[in-house]
Amino acid sequence: MTDHAVFTTTRRVLLVVVVATQLVLALPALVEHGSPAPWIAYALLCCVLAIVAGHVAAGRSERFPAVAGAVVLAASVLATTALPEGASFGPADWAFGLIGWYLLLVLVERPVLLVAALAAHVCFSVAWFAHAGNGDVGTAGVVILSGTSFQVGVLVITGVLVRDARLAAAAAAEHDDARTREELARQREQDLKAGFEGQLGALLPLLADLADERVSVADEATRLRCSVAAVQLRRLFAENDDVPDPLLHELTACVDVAERRGVAVSLAVSGTATPVPTEVRRELVAPMAQALAAATGRAKVSLLRTPSEVRVAVVADAGDVLPHRGTVVTVETSVHSGLVRSEARWRTT
Amino acid sequence: MADDVTAVVVDDHPVVRAGVAHWLSSAGITLVASGESAEVAWTGPGAGASVVVLDLHLSGGTPATSALRRLVEDGRKVVVYSMRADDEIALQCLEIGALSYLTKAEGADHLVQAVRAAAAGHSYTPPALAGALAGDRSETRPALSPRETEVLVEWFQSESKEFVAQRLNITLSTVNSHLERIRVKYAAIGRQAPTKAALVARAIQDGLIGLDDL
Known part of the structure; x- marks a missing residue:
């Protein structure tokens, strides 16, 4: 009233x-x-x-x-x-x-x-x-x-x-606000779930193939697919963490998975943290995650933030690395003396 | 290796002093003194050492930049050896006049090369320092050519000069001279220091860099 x-x-x-x-x-x-x-x-x-x-x-x-x-x-x-x-x-x-x-x-x-x-x-x-x-x-x-x-x-x-x-x-107004907040949180969770399903693209077919015994983990190719899926999944888990430097957090997560696999990875970071949108982070990390998944012995991951660019690079002794293509980032992959170098660059300005 | 490079190590951890002593002596560099304070570089045999390897974080606390400044002002060739990979402090040490800045995560190879380069009055840029230079956002940073920037970034990313040379289709010595040119450009800015002036003078004499580039 x-x-x-x-x-x-x-x-x-x-x-x-x-x-x-x-x-x-x-x-x-x-x-x-x-x-x-x-x-x-x-x-x-x-x-x-x-x-x-x-x-x-x-x-x-x-x-x-x-x-x-x-x-x-x-x-x-x-x-x-x-x-x-x-x-x-x-x-x-x-x-x-x-x-x-x-x-x-x-x-x-x-x-x-x-x-x-x-x-x-x-x-x-x-x-x-x-x-x-x-x-x-x-x-x-x-x-x-x-x-x-x-x-x-x-x-x-x-x-x-x-x-x-x-x-x-x-x-009454407070009650309404609480209801609205609750509704928003529910919506956000739903969006998150939908996003996860979209991002899980590479994993679900792999699990289906393994379950149907169409592929075997004895194959090198399947093991590579598993490795790629593991890194992607780990990055996805890290994506929504509330941390001051999300890009570095995602890189560290990928490095962690590779290290568990026995790859000696060194991570070098330079420059100060700049805000990078989630979409761009996905594209920046993807080529490096792929190379890390394929790495066998050593890898060097680097994150460089200059006044105008964010560059994520990996140099690894990886066998076959599929060339990646980004929509908002420029990806360059090359092989020199047995080492794969893959770099994703994003212009901040 | 019979050369007369001598060094003094200033570090507050005995295990680091022992490790550095071992690395240097294995490379034929004579360690004349070591101690936990900068005093050791001013008195006794340490005063005559050609290179000072200085830990920037003596007994925790604040970085020993004043100790670095005193040494540099006296014309000593200093390699800063720090446990922190902090771009800002690295750039500050170069500005004061250190010939190299190494993090303790970087191994024996880089330390030995840095000490040798310093003894000859040259700079040495390890990969982490290259990253700090590439990510430098300060107003006063010198203008680098696109090629120089590429060399800097590739060296930071790969940690292998051979790889950089192959990637950019240049020789190993060209990679080194690009890195030296960058350091000379940095030496030409900021406060005056004997080591920095010598670096610039030598580069001009050797034709590595023109006066117009500075």
Whole structure:
């Protein structure tokens, strides 16, 4: 429930209270003790009532202008001054309580202004009472206290309702946020899974061939395929790790697999880390991973980051290395005196 | 090998001093003194050694760049031997005037070559240092020709000058002279040091580099 809903509901209830008070309590008193001046005040209040009723019926949300309060206060002055001597706060004073309810009705969203207007109304009535000088102080005190305390009570309750509504709205928003975050995390996990399946391309056919016994691990070619798949898989696992230098992290992962296979690998790094998109990292690492998978004895992996380029190279004593091709990186593979050299370059600028 | 290359080793680990002593003596280089502080290179037999092998991280703490600076200002030929492969510190040591910067991961071969080169007043660029030079992003870095950059990168990537020569279809001595030219370009920038000035002067004398290149 928003502030607006709280105020609209309060205003509806107040409207019923005001209509009832005006018809049941004020009208008979006015008819009994009336002279022309208070009828003007009554008519003024009826106009305000009609406007507020129209406002509520139309479901409009904006606050009433402060001038509505001034009109109500003017009616208060008219009604109070028209009272016969010493009639203030007595049965003939039809307006005192009613004006308070009117002020609540038009100024409920503005507590400070409302309290000021109520105080002004009470003060003026008390001043008029004191000016006449022959009224019963005890009755006046009871009337003022009972009337205003009830109205201030309504104001306080409205304030509490507004505060609770705001708390509830904040809690609801937080709950919604949590739901959204949960949904996003779920989506991300799904994307990750889909990405893994796409990346596993080389592995799944190999597993299928092995399971169907179409290939045998006794073959050199199959062992090479296994080796390539192992390096690819290890790189894929490293791809989503949250590390300061993801490219180096992936290279290290590939080196680790080759070292487990008994290849002596040295890794040299130069230059400072620069952000490299995941797609580019995949292409930069792939040729080197392939050469490492085929390496038999020694390999040297290097990562060089110059002001304009990122270069990943491998020099290894590998037999057959399939030439790689990149879309965003330039790959160059060559063989010199039994050593395969493969380098992937990516221009950062 | 009968040459008169003498060296002094400054390192706070006895095992490193012993290892370096063994490597150098196996290569015919006379180790005249060794110790755990730079004092050993200033007093006794160490003061006359032609090359100082200086560990940059004496007793943990801050790099011994001030010890390096004092030695270089005195005209000593220094090979920095560090356990850290930190590009920035390597470049800083070259700027101060070290003739070579080696990491302890690089083996005996590179150390012996670096000491020999330093004794003759030449620079020596091991692969890790080549990587640091290739990845240099400082404002003051000298302009290298595309060929020089290629040699630097290939040497860093392969650790084999023969391989670089084959790849680029040049001779081994051309690979070396490219590396020397690069170091001369680096020696010509930054603060003055006797070793750096000698490096530049010799390169110009030998026709390795023209004044226009600097």
